[in-house]
Amino acid sequence: MAPHVALFLILCLVHCDTKTVMQDKLAGVRTVDVQAVEGMVAQFPCDLGTAANDKVYMVFWFRDDAGIPLYSFDVRGKHLSEARHWSAPEVFGPRAHFATSPPPAALLVRDVKRRDEGVYRCRVDFRNTQTTSFRYNLTVVVPPEKPVVVDRWGRVINTTTLGPHEEGDDVLLTCRVLGGRPEPSVRWLVNGVLVDEEYEHNTGDVIENRLLWPAIRRADYAAVFTCQATNSHLVPPKELSLVLDMFLRPLTVEIKKPAEVGEGGALTAERRYEVACESAGSRPPALVSWYKGKRQLKRITEELRDNLTVSVMSFVPTLDDDGKPLTCRAENPNVTTLSIDTSWTINVVYPPVVRLRLGSSLAAGDIKEGDDVYFECHVRANPPARKLSWLHDDRPLAHNATARVFHSNQSLVLQKVTRHSSGRYACSALNAEGETVSNELLFRVKYSPSCRTGGVSVVGAARGESVVIVCEVDADPPAAVFKWKFNNSGETLDVAADRYTSNGSASSLKYTPVADLDYGTLSCSASNEVGAQLTPCVFQMVAAGKPHAPRNCTLWNQTSDSVEVSCVAGFDGGLPQRFLLEVYSDSAVPRVNLTSDEPSWTVRGLEWEVRHRLVAAAFNSKGRSPPARLDDLLFRDPEKRTGQCL
Structure with a gap:
C-alpha cells in the first residue's frame, strides 16, 4: 500500500474512532471486568453476530480512549477465515490473535504482562448495520510466591515432615507468603479442613499466618498441615504441606507366662524358662528391657512383627527370686520418658533350705552335764515344709518327755543333758518339692571324770x-589332775605324786608290796574344769600268785562224737581265774582249745579211731597253773562197732 493511502486510512480510522467513542459514551456501553493471570491468556469476547443478515466489515481493538487501534481484523471482500489480522507490535504484537471459532469471537492475548492491565474496547463495523462496541477492564493477577513455613524458633522447614514431636507438645508454625497482586489470603488447613484464616500484613510484601496447634495427641500422628495462599480463582492456590511425625508412647505391654509354669503359675527353682513380652503402639518400635527386682537382665532376644515388639528373656529362677517382681518395660528408643511397664510377681517353688544352729542364747563351748539346751532349725521352703524331723548320730530322735526330749515348732529342747547327749545333730524338712537334711552340728557336753x-x-x-x-x-x-590314795585297815595315805604318771585320760602307778600292811585298797580320782570325780576308781591289792591245777577231772556222757569233761577248781592264787582245756593228737599244737569260767567243757567233732590227749589247766592274771592230765580219749567208728556186734 502506498504511504499516502495508509496515512489516509489511519486518519480516517482516527476520525471514525473518535466519533465511535463519543457514541459509546452516549450509548452507555457497559464495561465488563476481565481478570487474567500474569503469564497466562487473557480473553476478550467480541460477538460478531449482533447484526442479523448483515456482513462484518471490520473489527478494531482499542486501549482506553485511544483513537488508534492496537489490533484489526479486516474482512472486507473476504470470508471470515481469510480475514487479514494486524497487531500493533508495541502493544501485543504476536501475543494477540482474534479467533472467530468457536463463537463467540474473542481476542486472545497470550503471556499476559502486568503492563497489559487497562480498559480495552472492541468495535465491530458491518456493511450496512450500525457499529457495535464492547468494553473490558483487564486486571492482571500476579500469583504469590510459594509459601515458606518456619518453626517456633524461626527456622525454615525445608522438608515435608514436621517434627518428630512428642505427645503433648504445642506445634507453632508460621506461614510466610511473599508478593501477590491483589494481596493474597493465607490460611491453614489440617487434613483438608480449614482451621485458621486470620493473617496479617508484615514488612514489605510479606503476609503471615501463625498457627498454634496445642497439646498434640496420638490421633494427630500423620496429620497433614497445609498452608495455602490464594488471590484468584483462576489459578490453584500456592500451598505447602507438612506431615506431622511423632514419637509415640507404647500402648500395650504384656508378659506371656511360659507354658511350663506349674500350678498357680509357680516356677521351679534352678530350671530354665523362656518368658515373652509383647509391646505394641510405639513409634518407632519399642525397645524392651527386663528387670528382676532392680537388676536388669541381659539374656534376651528381640524381633519386630509389624507394629509389635516381641522380646524373649531366658532365665533360671533361684530360691532368692521367690516373691520378686519380674518387670518388662517398653520404651520409645528416642524418648525414654515415653515408656510403659508391667510386672509379674514370680512364685518360685523349691525344696526346703535347712540350717541348724544351737540356741542363740547358748555358748557351744560351755555346755556341761545337767544343762538345758535347745537347737533351732531354720527352714526356708516354698511351698511351706509339712514335716520336720530330728536326727542324732543319723538316727531319728523322737519327742520323748520321759527322756526329756521335746519338739517345739522348729526347735529341739534337751533337758538336763548327759555325756550321752553328745554327738552329731541334724534336722530335716519335707515339702512337695523334696526333703532336705540340714548341716550337721557337732554337739559337745562337758563332764567331770x-x-x-x-x-x-x-x-x-x-x-x-x-x-x-x-x-x-x-x-x-x-x-587335769590325778590323785592316788592307799587305805588298809589301819590308815589312809596319799600316794606321792612322783610315784605315778598321768597323760590326761589315764594315770599309771607302779606299786610293790613288801609286807602284809602293803595289801589294801588303792583309789584314784581325777578332776577337770567341770569338777572333781565323784566316785574314785578302786583297786583291791591282794597277795596273789598263779592258780593251782584243777583236780578230780573225769570224762562222762561220752557219745559217738562228743564227751563231757569236768574237774574241781583248785586255789585261784588270790585272783579271779578261768579254766582251759586243750586237746592234742599227734602234734604239739592243740587241735582244740576251750576256755570257760567253770572247769567243765563239752568236746565235739573229733576224728574217729584217733587217740586224743586231754590237758586241763587254770589261769589268772599271774599266769597258768600246772596241767592236770586226763585219760586219753578215743571215738570208735560206729560202723565197725556195729559189725563187731553182729
Missing part, C-alpha cells in the same frame, strides 16, 4: 613283786 570301768578291780601281787596299775577315766575335757 568318771571311771572307765565300774566296780572294784582286784590286783594281785606277791611280796616284792612290782605291778603297774592303770587308772583310766572318761572326761571332757581331759582330766
Whole structure:
C-alpha cells in the first residue's frame, strides 16, 4: 500500500474512532471486568453476530480512549477465515490473535504482562448495520510466591515432615507468603479442613499466618498441615504441606507366662524358662528391657512383627527370686520418658533350705552335764515344709518327755543333758518339692571324770613283786589332775605324786608290796574344769600268785562224737581265774582249745579211731597253773562197732 493511502486510512480510522467513542459514551456501553493471570491468556469476547443478515466489515481493538487501534481484523471482500489480522507490535504484537471459532469471537492475548492491565474496547463495523462496541477492564493477577513455613524458633522447614514431636507438645508454625497482586489470603488447613484464616500484613510484601496447634495427641500422628495462599480463582492456590511425625508412647505391654509354669503359675527353682513380652503402639518400635527386682537382665532376644515388639528373656529362677517382681518395660528408643511397664510377681517353688544352729542364747563351748539346751532349725521352703524331723548320730530322735526330749515348732529342747547327749545333730524338712537334711552340728557336753570301768578291780601281787596299775577315766575335757590314795585297815595315805604318771585320760602307778600292811585298797580320782570325780576308781591289792591245777577231772556222757569233761577248781592264787582245756593228737599244737569260767567243757567233732590227749589247766592274771592230765580219749567208728556186734 502506498504511504499516502495508509496515512489516509489511519486518519480516517482516527476520525471514525473518535466519533465511535463519543457514541459509546452516549450509548452507555457497559464495561465488563476481565481478570487474567500474569503469564497466562487473557480473553476478550467480541460477538460478531449482533447484526442479523448483515456482513462484518471490520473489527478494531482499542486501549482506553485511544483513537488508534492496537489490533484489526479486516474482512472486507473476504470470508471470515481469510480475514487479514494486524497487531500493533508495541502493544501485543504476536501475543494477540482474534479467533472467530468457536463463537463467540474473542481476542486472545497470550503471556499476559502486568503492563497489559487497562480498559480495552472492541468495535465491530458491518456493511450496512450500525457499529457495535464492547468494553473490558483487564486486571492482571500476579500469583504469590510459594509459601515458606518456619518453626517456633524461626527456622525454615525445608522438608515435608514436621517434627518428630512428642505427645503433648504445642506445634507453632508460621506461614510466610511473599508478593501477590491483589494481596493474597493465607490460611491453614489440617487434613483438608480449614482451621485458621486470620493473617496479617508484615514488612514489605510479606503476609503471615501463625498457627498454634496445642497439646498434640496420638490421633494427630500423620496429620497433614497445609498452608495455602490464594488471590484468584483462576489459578490453584500456592500451598505447602507438612506431615506431622511423632514419637509415640507404647500402648500395650504384656508378659506371656511360659507354658511350663506349674500350678498357680509357680516356677521351679534352678530350671530354665523362656518368658515373652509383647509391646505394641510405639513409634518407632519399642525397645524392651527386663528387670528382676532392680537388676536388669541381659539374656534376651528381640524381633519386630509389624507394629509389635516381641522380646524373649531366658532365665533360671533361684530360691532368692521367690516373691520378686519380674518387670518388662517398653520404651520409645528416642524418648525414654515415653515408656510403659508391667510386672509379674514370680512364685518360685523349691525344696526346703535347712540350717541348724544351737540356741542363740547358748555358748557351744560351755555346755556341761545337767544343762538345758535347745537347737533351732531354720527352714526356708516354698511351698511351706509339712514335716520336720530330728536326727542324732543319723538316727531319728523322737519327742520323748520321759527322756526329756521335746519338739517345739522348729526347735529341739534337751533337758538336763548327759555325756550321752553328745554327738552329731541334724534336722530335716519335707515339702512337695523334696526333703532336705540340714548341716550337721557337732554337739559337745562337758563332764567331770568318771571311771572307765565300774566296780572294784582286784590286783594281785606277791611280796616284792612290782605291778603297774592303770587308772583310766572318761572326761571332757581331759582330766587335769590325778590323785592316788592307799587305805588298809589301819590308815589312809596319799600316794606321792612322783610315784605315778598321768597323760590326761589315764594315770599309771607302779606299786610293790613288801609286807602284809602293803595289801589294801588303792583309789584314784581325777578332776577337770567341770569338777572333781565323784566316785574314785578302786583297786583291791591282794597277795596273789598263779592258780593251782584243777583236780578230780573225769570224762562222762561220752557219745559217738562228743564227751563231757569236768574237774574241781583248785586255789585261784588270790585272783579271779578261768579254766582251759586243750586237746592234742599227734602234734604239739592243740587241735582244740576251750576256755570257760567253770572247769567243765563239752568236746565235739573229733576224728574217729584217733587217740586224743586231754590237758586241763587254770589261769589268772599271774599266769597258768600246772596241767592236770586226763585219760586219753578215743571215738570208735560206729560202723565197725556195729559189725563187731553182729
